[in-house]
Amino acid sequence: MNIELTERELRYLNRVVNVRLDELMERCARIRRIRSLEDIIASERFSIAESEIKVMKGVHDKIADALSDCNI
Numbered sequence: 001m002n003i004e005l006t007e008r009e010l011r012y013l014n015r016v017v018n019v020r021l022d023e024l025m026e027r028c029a030r031i032r033r034i035r036s037l038e039d040i041i042a043s044e045r046f047s048i049a050e051s052e053i054k055v056m057k058g059v060h061d062k063i064a065d066a067l068s069d070c071n072i
Contacts, residue, residue, distance in 0.1 A: 007070040014063045024053045
């Protein structure tokens, strides 16, 4: 499936992804502060947040590439 977005839509999407990444990074940092290492490894919430961070970073990279193409 191929979806075309305008530069304005890409910039908005980029801001949304950045905000979500910041939230997830803060959640992981908060979990690290309040839990022991064993609890962190076993923590489902931490695992879900880390997985979502990986996905969001991938989305962020694709948006950055698309924005770079717009500016060429």
